[in-house]
């Protein structure tokens with residue numbers, strides 16, 4: 001920032017400098033999501049100015065009443081005293097199976113429909129078990145950009161991973177890129193999120209088909225993270241049992257695990273309950289390698305009675321009642337869960353325009369030939385500034401986001417902005433702050 005503008009920033013220059021020094025961050029631009037959150041908390045306290053907070057992906061909505069009520073009733077009836085089955089209550093397993101039939105148009109036996117302690121536990125359990133399934137296959141491939149915690153899970157487990165940024169490999173180009181990894185024989189699974197956190201790209205049916213075909217050819221498991229299920233609002237995926245369905249690789253391969261978080265789509269993040277959906281084929285896959293670690297050579301049994309038993313012995317009983325009730329209502333068509341979260345798309349639409357009207361660009365801007373959807377996240381850059389520099393500068397204007405650099409993206413100029421915590425009341429502030437930023441930097 002030019003010297004002459006230092007006394008004209010929405011958040012006083014000296015306050016930001018003081019707090020940043022006190023936090024002893026090596027670089028604001030490269031800080032983790034939680035570090036940025038702490039910094040902004042401190043800055044709001046010191047400056048008494050409310051920031052436009054776009055750093056953390058937390059749901060900004062009230063949980064659906066049908067879930068809360070079911071959980072209260074379950075607690076009142078005393079379920080807290082009883083150990084739930086490791087692989088979930090019968091009713092929940094049935095509703096998960098119905099849900100994937102109704103909204104993905106796939107059949108999965110309730111046996112493979114397993115509630116987990118958030119979708120994070122599902123991915124942790126999967127990486128742990130998948131790395132033990134076949135001798136010599138010890139590496140996960142991430143299609144980036146992605147959610148940094150999945151890589152953290154690998155580090156904690158001491159497991160290997162490789163990754164690439166999909167930006168340059170959309171469409172048919174994805175085939176050769178994936179095959180270049182698969183043919184080496186060391187990849188046990190692939191993980192990506194769709195819609196994608198952080199870029200909000202959505203894979204096309206053609207791309208999912210390529211992944212499915214290659215998964216079949218090379219016997220690789222595709223782990224599809226559907227944390228933002230049906231939240232590509234360009235299409236209406238909300239009607240049970242009717243097309244269009246949420247796109248999924250599960251229609252192109254029998255080798256899959258789906259992670260369906262209830263945190264964003266059902267605003268139920270606090271109760272830490274998600275769904276792990278293992279294909280019938282993978283569930284029944286047998287391998288003598290598993291016997292080194294588990295009492296069974298069958299993947300599904302090893303997962304439930306080996307891994308999930310060892311990690312947490314299942315997930316909270318009362319939350320399973322909540323999730324079962326929300327799924328049942330969605331399956332019966334009495335609760336339109338997509339309408340409930342559509343507000344995120346409306347906010348993204350307005351906010352993206354404010355950014356682009358003030359000199360910013362959308363970094364991941366298309367799905368091949370379609371403009372990117374409006375949803376929970378979007379990505380931004382400003383000409384002449386790296387992502388790290390851009391965050392450092394935006395903080396003086398009362399705006400926060402995170403750098404794409406921590407997500408495996410090679411677009412180092414980019415930031416991820418999350419719309420969930422920004423209230424429409426703050427739009428005038430956002431607009432005036434962006435105008436000032438542009439005036440000072442153009």
Ligand SMILES: Cc1ncc(COP(=O)(O)O)c(C=O)c1O
Pocket residue numbers: 057117118119120121147193197225227260261262263269273274
């Ligand atoms: C892509 C992705 N996967 C998984 C999660 C975590 O889900 P859960 O809260 O169900 O553990 C998130 C949360 O932000 C996410 O963005």
